[in-house]
Amino acid sequence: MVDPRIRDVADDNRVPDLTAQWPLVLRGMLRHGLAWLAGDRPPGAALLSRPAPSPLRTWAPIILALAAIAAGSFAAAALALGGALAWIVAAVGVVALVFAAIALLMASAIAHVLPPPPRPECQLPSLPHRPGEPHPLQPYFRATDLVEYVPGEVWVAQMPLRFLGGQLGARMVVVRGDREGHLLIHSPIAPTPAILDQVRALGEVRWIVAPNLLHHLFVGPWLEAFPAARAYAAPGLPERRPDLPWAGVLASSDDDVPWDRSFVDHVTLRGHPFHVEVALYHRPSRTLLLCDQIENLGHAPETASALVRWGLELAGMARRPTAPTDLKLSLDDPEATRAGVRALLAWPFERVIIAHGRLIERDARATMIDAFAHVLRPGDV
Numbered sequence: 431m432v433d434p435r436i437r438d439v440a441d442d443n444r445v446p447d448l449t450a451q452w453p454l455v456l457r458g459m460l461r462h463g464l465a466w467l468a469g470d471r472p473p474g475a476a477l478l479s480r481p482a483p484s485p486l487r488t489w490a491p492i493i494l495a496l497a498a499i500a501a502g503s504f505a506a507a508a509l510a511l512g513g514a515l516a517w518i519v520a521a522v523g524v525v526a527l528v529f530a531a532i533a534l535l536m537a538s539a540i541a542h543v544l545p546p547p548p549r550p551e552c553q554l555p556s557l558p559h560r561p562g563e564p565h566p567l568q569p570y571f572r573a574t575d576l577v578e579y580v581p582g583e584v585w586v587a588q589m590p591l592r593f594l595g596g597q598l599g600a601r602m603v604v605v606r607g608d609r610e611g612h613l614l615i616h617s618p619i620a621p622t623p624a625i626l627d628q629v630r631a632l633g634e635v636r637w638i639v640a641p642n643l644l645h646h647l648f649v650g651p652w653l654e655a656f657p658a659a660r661a662y663a664a665p666g667l668p669e670r671r672p673d674l675p676w677a678g679v680l681a682s683s684d685d686d687v688p689w690d691r692s693f694v695d696h697v698t699l700r701g702h703p704f705h706v707e708v709a710l711y712h713r714p715s716r717t718l719l720l721c722d723q724i725e726n727l728g729h730a731p732e733t734a735s736a737l738v739r740w741g742l743e744l745a746g747m748a749r750r751p752t753a754p755t756d757l758k759l760s761l762d763d764p765e766a767t768r769a770g771v772r773a774l775l776a777w778p779f780e781r782v783i784i785a786h787g788r789l790i791e792r793d794a795r796a797t798m799i800d801a802f803a804h805v806l807r808p809g810d811v
Contacts, residue, residue: 451704451760458759463539474803475544477811479796482547485746489537496530499523543758545746546800550729552751553788569732570787571599576628579783580715582606585632586783589619598727598786600645603719604629605712607689612636614689615659616710616719617645617785618652626655635659637689639680641721642707643667645785649674660688664708665698680708683773697774699723701767701805705757709770711777718779718794724801726751726787751782751790752801761805768805775799775811 503523510516557566557577566577571590579586584605591600600619607614613629614637629635635656640646642664649661653675660677668676678685683697695711710719728739728748742748745755761767775798782790782798790797799811 451756454703454760454762455756458761459536459539461539462542462759463535463537466538466542467535470542472542472544472804473808474806476808477799477803477806478544478546479793479800480547482545482746482750485537485540485545485744486534488743489533493530493533493537496526496533500526500530539759540744540746540755543746543755544804545755546750546752546797546803548749549726549751549790549792549797549800550749552726552790552792552797554791556791567601567789569599570601570726570789571597571732575622575624576604579603580717583715584712584717584783585628587619587625598725601783601785603783604632605694605710605717605719606633606714607637607694609690609693612689614639614694614710615652617641617721618648620648621651621655637662639708639710640664640667641710641719643670643704645721646671646674662687665700665706695777697770699767699770699774701761701763701765701770702757703760703762709774711774711779716778716780718774718777718782718798720782721785722757723753724751724782724784724790724798725754726784726790729788732788750800751784751787751797753804758804764805767802768807768810771798771802771805772810775802 500523503519503526507516507520507523510519553568555565557579559566564572566574567586567588570588572588573590574588576585576587584603587602589600591598601617602619603616605614605616606612611633613633613635615635616639618638636659638649638652638659638661640649640661640663643666646667653659653661661674662678662680663676665679665681668679680696680698687696693713695713697709699707699709705722707721707723709723711717712719725747727733728742730739733739733742739748746752747755775795780794782794784790799806
């Protein structure tokens with residue numbers, strides 16, 4: 431069941447209300463921040479492939495500026511020798527000091543959930559394209575038709591998608607799910623006539639997977655285009671989208687599935703009241719499919735705004751494949767996430783296709799260990 435605190439803003443269930451997770455994020459920030467300041471260092475830090483820039487260093491100019499404002503305000507209040515002005519200036523100092531403490535706590539909390547090292551060159555220029563032309567899948571919010579990613583096995587399509595004011599883009603994957611060549615669609619995007627024609631040319635769509643509680647917007651249009659296909663949902667999604675004819679829920683790795691598990695395997699990543707996700711592994715191409723558990727944003731030139739890149743750097747997310755920091759801070763059962771990640775790392779994947787950001791085509795396994803180090807321990811890998 432989906433957490434009852436999570437509801438939808440829109441009547442059609444399309445826009446999720448994520449405000450219910452912010453109390454969890456704030457509690458997590460307090461817990462993780464105090465743990466870091468008390469000297470606790472998570473065991474997963476030993477698994478990072480190389481040291482990452484400290485969030486405390488990134489936040490230092492903000493903390494020092496606020497502390498300087500506070501010190502200056504208190505000095506000015508003392509020189510004013512009483513009166514209303516002195517109290518006003520002192521109040522400014524108190525506010526600045528409180529915000530400096532909050533900034534220190536935020537930086538410490540982000541450090542405690544282990545931002546991985548940046549990987550600016552994680553995506554290779556391997557797909558064919560003419561010199562001077564953009565990579566077929568870059569930038570990651572570029573609208574594309576179906577692009578053959580692994581010859582004869584895996585295809586990708588992208589669309590622009592803005593979320594909370596930022597351009598994330600969204601990516602859909604099509605893979606062959608059995609020996610007969612039937613198709614499985616993972617995290618469908620808006621179907622265009624060109625994409626539909628290209629998919630029909632590949633074969634028969636048998637299965638559509640909505641891997642989490644956010645990536646469900648276009649399941650209905652794909653079922654209309656392919657009425658013989660069957661849709662499978664992440665846990666909790668049928669309660670959010672009762673209007674769709676779900677054929678089943680992928681609640682655990684032991685669930686029976688209609689496709690050939692020697693072609694497509696899955697594991698359900700739990701541990702969060704909202705961000706439960708079904709990860710798929712396409713065995714013939716050694717490709718891991720994820721959605722929101724890992725994002726890879728903040729690369730230039732795709733993220734053109736220096737301000738946005740700076741904000742992502744403050745959050746420990748810029749230019750690195752990582753779980754979103756709000757997700758890390760609001761985990762309520764890290765051990766459940768750890769169990770799913772250990773199962774995922776047992777697959778011999780060579781590349782990772784994610785929904786938002788650059789693809790992961792270089793050092794895929796080490797990158798995933800870095801990304802999930804906040805829930806892992808040295809004996810897990």
